[in-house]
Structures are given as C-alpha cells and as structure tokens.
Amino acid sequence: MVFQTGKPILSLQQFILRQEVKKLYREIFRTIRRVPGESHQNELKEWARRDFRSNLNVTDDITIRMHINYGKRCLKELQNSLDLSG
Secondary structure (H helix, E strand, C coil): CECCCCCECCCHHHHHHHHHHHHHHHHHHHHHCCCCCHHHHHHHHHHHHHHHHHCCCCCCHHHHHHHHHHHHHHHHHHHHHHHHHC
C-alpha cells in the first residue's frame, strides 16, 4: 500500500527497525565527536555515511537486523577504544 505522496506504508516491524537504525546512526555520530583529530573524525563520518548509504535499499528484516547488530558491535569497539585511550 502506498500513500498519495508515493511513500510506502511501513509495517510495525519495519517502523521499529527504522527507528533502531536512526538511533544507531545518531549514536555513531555522537561517539565520533569524541575521537581526537578532525581528520580522523571526518574519515569515520564518511565511512559511516558510506556504510549506511550502501545498505539504504535493503528491505529484508533479517538482513537489516544483522546490519544493526554489526553496527552496534563496531560502535561498542569504538567506544571501548576511546574509553581506554582516556
């Protein structure tokens, strides 16, 4: 089903997954702000944007969940590294 605006209607599961993806994206960018060095921050921002854009058209719920879990693991590793570095 599609609205007159051309946007598809999301199921509850799709809506929840979309919210999780947005939350992960925001959390990644908040964490990147803690990285020392503007060039390193820019590199990580571009990597994150590229990764999210490359998966923009994924519609399978299981695949999306897999990408979310991968993103959370990467985020956790980055946060741990930043915490250890002081």
